[in-house]
Amino acid sequence: MRIRSTDGFIADARIKGKKLKPVCGDQVCAELIKNEDDWLITKLLPRRNELSRPNMRGKVEVLAANIDLVIVVAAATPEPDWFIVDRYVCAAENMNADALIVYNKTDLAPPDKEFDDYQRIGYESLTCSVAQQRNIHQVNDRIGLRTAVMVGQSGVGKSSIINSLTEGEEQRTAAVSDKTSEGRHTTVNSVMLELDGGGRIIDSPGVRDYAPALDTPEQVAVGFREIAAAGLNCRFANCRHLREPNCAVKTGVESGGISSRRYESYRRLYALTERLGDSK
Numbered sequence: 001m002r003i004r005s006t007d008g009f010i011a012d013a014r015i016k017g018k019k020l021k022p023v024c025g026d027q028v029c030a031e032l033i034k035n036e037d038d039w040l041i042t043k044l045l046p047r048r049n050e051l052s053r054p055n056m057r058g059k060v061e062v063l064a065a066n067i068d069l070v071i072v073v074a075a076a077t078p079e080p081d082w083f084i085v086d087r088y089v090c091a092a093e094n095m096n097a098d099a100l101i102v103y104n105k106t107d108l109a110p111p112d113k114e115f116d117d118y119q120r121i122g123y124e125s126l127t128c129s130v131a132q133q134r135n136i137h138q139v140n141d142r143i144g145l146r147t148a149v150m151v152g153q154s155g156v157g158k159s160s161i162i163n164s165l166t167e168g169e170e171q172r173t174a175a176v177s178d179k180t181s182e183g184r185h186t187t188v189n190s191v192m193l194e195l196d197g198g199g200r201i202i203d204s205p206g207v208r209d210y211a212p213a214l215d216t217p218e219q220v221a222v223g224f225r226e227i228a229a230a231g232l233n234c235r236f237a238n239c240r241h242l243r244e245p246n247c248a249v250k251t252g253v254e255s256g257g258i259s260s261r262r263y264e265s266y267r268r269l270y271a272l273t274e275r276l277g278d279s280k
């Protein structure tokens with residue numbers, strides 16, 4: 001595991017005890033081990049948020065912590081599944097992180113109109129092409145000083161974008177990079193990449209294949225910001241926006257103010273999480 005001090009000094013570190021489980025993005029307290037070059041991580045500071053998912057044994061596994069920005073990548077190929085994009089955006093909302101929607105491979109085809117839904121409801125969005133090196137530095141600019149993760153369907157170009165941003169240099173230094181192999185589990189190698197603009201990207205196979213776990217209808221309700229906002233005007237404070245009378249969300253969908261496609265995603269995710277609740 002490696003740690004990076006606030007003034008940029010990078011060092012190898014070990015973890016004190018078995019209970020501490022630092023992940024990439026964690027802020028830690030560490031002290032220098034006597035007569036050694038290694039540091040000892042003695043404490044984790046409280047996390048602002050976590051990127052987590054259930055592992056194979058059904059236990060929640062934390063992949064990264066303290067994420068400011070979730071970059072959701074879609075592309076001309078594979079064909080965008082906007083429901084998947086909505087799921088990632090919903091997860092970002094629940095983490096209290098910003099979301100940036102990036103559409104890559106504009107050299108092949110421009111985004112379809114669904115892409116515009118996101119900007120309309122206040123998300124940052126951007127089109128780019130790694131192949132043409134178009135707007136790549138814009139991705140860097142948008143990240144700014146934030147710590148980001150990049151998620152999206154396999155094959156949309158996440159690795160290509162990250163490689164372009166870091167130009168394969170030795171920026172792969174890793175703040176807290178996880179090299180522990182617990183028991184017989186395979187090694188998860190997470191790194192924190194430093195960007196030119198002062199921002200960071202946390203990258204690991206686990207993060208790239210991240211499938212958000214949404215457990216409750218409440219999380220879904222929070223995760224669709226335009227639906228949550230309109231919902232304040234529903235007759236019932238606990239309106240689910242499904243079949244209730246005087247529902248401001250349904251009115252909004254009918255008048256076109258709320259995208260019916262986004263509303264369908266909401267209903268689909270809502271039904272999924274309700275079923276989860278039933279089976280418990």
Ligand code: GDP
Nearest residue numbers: 104105107129130131154155156157158159160
């Ligand atoms: P990931 O699975 O999301 O990490 O996607 P990759 O970065 O591995 O990219 C998948 C494929 O798409 C690779 O063959 C890339 O060369 C290709 N690719 C990435 N960006 C672009 C682009 O802007 N245009 C085109 N035409 N292909 C791209």
Ligand code: ZN
Nearest residue numbers: 234239241247
């Ligand atoms: Zn309603």
